[in-house]
Amino acid sequence: MSWMYLLIAGVLECMWAIGLKQSNGFTKFWPSVISVVLIIVSLFLLSLAMRTIPVGMAYAVWTGIGATSLVVIGMLFMGEPAGIARIACLLMIVGGIVGLQLIGET
Numbered sequence: 001m002s003w004m005y006l007l008i009a010g011v012l013e014c015m016w017a018i019g020l021k022q023s024n025g026f027t028k029f030w031p032s033v034i035s036v037v038l039i040i041v042s043l044f045l046l047s048l049a050m051r052t053i054p055v056g057m058a059y060a061v062w063t064g065i066g067a068t069s070l071v072v073i074g075m076l077f078m079g080e081p082a083g084i085a086r087i088a089c090l091l092m093i094v095g096g097i098v099g100l101q102l103i104g105e106t
Contacts, residue, residue: 002052009045010065012038017070057104064097 019035
């Protein structure tokens with residue numbers, strides 16, 4: 001169940017980060033409120049996941065989900081550059097997280 005909490009927390013991290021962008025520096029009320037609520041729920045689920053998942057692994061996965069997802073969303077929907085180097089860097093992030101998990105199990 002901890003991994004499910006962590007996955008949902010990572011997805012919510014993406015959502016609140018997009019909400020922060022939409023809040024325009026907390027000057028727009030509803031995007032700001034939604035972002036704050038999503039931050040709280042995301043951190044709560046992250047804390048539940050950390051009951052059984054080591055802190056380093058949980059945080060790496062949480063931030064990895066957020067970082068890679070947001071870069072992909074930015075490239076697909078927000079006009080951010082999508083070069084081969086950026087995609088290679090994203091793959092290295094994912095590879096690093098997978099590597100940490102594999103090494104942690106030995």
